[in-house]
Amino acid sequence: xxxxxxxxxxxxxxxxxxxxxxxxxxxxxxxxxxxxxxxxxxxxxxxxxxxxxxxxxxxxxxxxxxxxxxxxxxxxxxxxxxxxxxxxxxxxxxxxxxxxxxxxxxxxxxxxxxxxxxxxxxxxxxxxxxxxxxxxxxxxxxxxxxxxxxxxxxxxxxxxxxxxxxxxxxxxxxxxxxxxxxxxxxxxxxxxxxxxxxxxxxxxxxxxxxxxxxxxxxxxxxxxxxxxxxxxxxxxxxxxxxxxxxxxxxxxxxxxxxxxxxxxxxxxxxxxxxxxxxxxxxxxxxxxxxxxxxxxxxxxxxxxxxxxx
Amino acid sequence: xxxxxxxxxxxxxxxxxxxxxxxxxxxxxxxxxxxxxxxxxxxxxxxxxxxxxxxxxxxxxxxxxxxxxxxxxxxxxxxxxxxxxxxxxxxxxxxxxxxxxxxxxxxxxxxxxxxxxxxxxxxxxxxxxxxxxxxxxxxxxxxxxxxxxxxxxxxxxxxxxxxxxxxxxxxxxxxxxxxxxxxxxxxxxxxxxxxxxxxxxxxxxxxxxxxxxxxxxxxxxx
Ligand code: SF4
Ligand code: SF4
Numbered sequence: 001x002x003x004x005x006x007x008x009x010x011x012x013x014x015x016x017x018x019x020x021x022x023x024x025x026x027x028x029x030x031x032x033x034x035x036x037x038x039x040x041x042x043x044x045x046x047x048x049x050x051x052x053x054x055x056x057x058x059x060x061x062x063x064x065x066x067x068x069x070x071x072x073x074x075x076x077x078x079x080x081x082x083x084x085x086x087x088x089x090x091x092x093x094x095x096x097x098x099x100x101x102x103x104x105x106x107x108x109x110x111x112x113x114x115x116x117x118x119x120x121x122x123x124x125x126x127x128x129x130x131x132x133x134x135x136x137x138x139x140x141x142x143x144x145x146x147x148x149x150x151x152x153x154x155x156x157x158x159x160x161x162x163x164x165x166x167x168x169x170x171x172x173x174x175x176x177x178x179x180x181x182x183x184x185x186x187x188x189x190x191x192x193x194x195x196x197x198x199x200x201x202x203x204x205x206x207x208x209x210x211x212x213x214x215x216x217x218x219x220x221x222x223x224x225x226x227x228x229x230x231x232x233x234x235x236x237x238x239x240x241x242x243x244x245x246x247x248x249x250x251x252x253x254x255x256x257x258x259x260x261x262x263x264x265x266x267x268x269x270x271x272x273x274x275x276x277x278x279x280x281x282x283x284x285x286x287x288x289x290x291x292x293x294x295x296x297x298x299x300x301x302x303x304x305x306x307x308x309x
Numbered sequence: 310x311x312x313x314x315x316x317x318x319x320x321x322x323x324x325x326x327x328x329x330x331x332x333x334x335x336x337x338x339x340x341x342x343x344x345x346x347x348x349x350x351x352x353x354x355x356x357x358x359x360x361x362x363x364x365x366x367x368x369x370x371x372x373x374x375x376x377x378x379x380x381x382x383x384x385x386x387x388x389x390x391x392x393x394x395x396x397x398x399x400x401x402x403x404x405x406x407x408x409x410x411x412x413x414x415x416x417x418x419x420x421x422x423x424x425x426x427x428x429x430x431x432x433x434x435x436x437x438x439x440x441x442x443x444x445x446x447x448x449x450x451x452x453x454x455x456x457x458x459x460x461x462x463x464x465x466x467x468x469x470x471x472x473x474x475x476x477x478x479x480x481x482x483x484x485x486x487x488x489x490x491x492x493x494x495x496x497x498x499x500x501x502x503x504x505x506x507x508x509x510x511x512x513x514x515x516x517x518x519x520x521x522x523x524x525x526x527x528x529x530x531x
Contacts, residue, residue, distance in 0.1 A: 110470045113463060116480075129466050129467050132510045135510070169469075169476060170492055176504055239473075239474050240471045240479065
């Protein structure tokens with residue numbers, strides 16, 4: 001896969017190194033310190049940092065502004081963009097805004113339904129879907145054209161990513177769905193948190209059977225459990241999440257004060273097993289409101305030092 | 310058909326309490342089928358209102374009329390000779406009927422008696438579900454005959470999203486995931502290969518987004 005953008009993430013993946021990304025959720029207020037602090041905790045342990053876009057539909061500081069903060073710190077952001085809140089004018093306009101700050105990575109998502117958040121009575125937009133957003137940004141970059149066909153002066157140079165959930169239903173189309181995203185133009189994939197490794201391996205088998213692992217860089221998503229309660233919550237309450245009973249049990253079998261440590265152990269072991277899977281080109285470590293643990297996870301999983309590009 | 314549901318009694322009372330001569334106007338079409346505003350519902354509501362105002366010691370005249378259709382000049386004309394004897398009309402037709410009434414009889418206040426909900430079907434008596442959002446450019450040919458615009462909570466044209474679980478939508482365990490239904494039908498028709506056809510960015514200008522719409526057929530106009 002030849003490099004097409006100045007993205008550092010793309011360079012690392014193209015060089016054959018395992019990439020490591022993580023994510024920060026912007027604050028529910030206007031204080032930039034929250035972002036700066038989180039970024040400082042992880043910056044030497046990851047190659048790029050995703051900034052979530054009003055995740056779980058809860059209103060927060062915008063992803064683009066938080067990405068600019070990272071840029072100002074000399075870091076590499078991945079701009080997450082959901083199609084829930086903006087129409088095609090706003091999406092294209094924000095892509096240009098990001099590109100004007102030389103933000104070079106983007107993750108295209110549909111976003112959780114607004115009923116999960118603090119504005120359940122609001123409208124949703126969904127003018128484009130996530131696949132069409134991928135197509136749009138690829139066209140903006142590769143052809144230098146807006147959706148409407150007009151020419152873009154200084155087209156955005158985005159390395160284009162998408163999410164994949166190998167565990168959502170129906171399972172039989174999960175590989176086909178990835179193929180569709182690749183056909184739309186996705187260049188890297190960050191997966192849903194993986195706890196059911198057997199099922200993930202099965203999915204990757206299907207991915208390799210179709211040669212998709214050679215067309216797109218797959219970063220395996222991992223999230224450490226802080227407690228057995230969190231494991232149960234993720235299992236029962238989060239749509240599209242697959243947490244096997246034995247993983248929940250492993251957490252709940254530990255005394256309360258040892259559960260966080262066990263959560264990290266499970267996460268590190270998962271990465272080690274995932275490293276062996278052909279086609280996994282990196283890791284997306286989502287330590288939700290637990291960023292301080294990212295360095296330990298990355299270090300124990302043998303992913304240090306991070307390559308300099 | 311258009312599916313509506315009755316407004317709560319308190320809201321209806323609030324709308325009409327200041328009028329003395331009130332016409333309850335039902336419609337014999339969709340709102341009859343979905344049991345929200347047909348002759349039967351007009352009768353029940355009229356009795357309930359009479360009872361309520363009687364208990365309040367208020368004297369009112371509440372008449373009942375149910376037209377064949379309220380979205381049609383011809384039928385709406387049927388009440389022209391008596392409309393001036395009322396102070397207000399409570400229409401149990403869908404929002405279209407209420408507005409047609411308001412357009413035609415400009416000086417008489419008209420109030421909605423139902424909430425107009427969606428274009429849908431009767432799954433069984435007492436259960437109506439949405440099927441169409443009248444986007445003006447039907448794509449059912451590309452989606453195995455199941456409409457993701459009206460039936461997917463995110464109107465995703467290339468679905469499903471990552472929230473689909475056990476065939477249900479991420480927003481509710483009671484709601485089928487439209488994309489699961491599409492895939493089931495593609496499978497049943499042995500057309501699973503079609504799943505990988507990317508649906509283009511939609512032109513929403515024929516949808517609500519393009520402004521109020523109009524269908525013109527000059528060939529049938531008189
Ligand atoms: S595609 Fe449009 S016209 Fe066709 S059923 Fe869906 S909303 Fe209605
Ligand atoms: S779960 Fe299915 S119906 Fe619900 S938003 Fe996702 S794709 Fe649409």
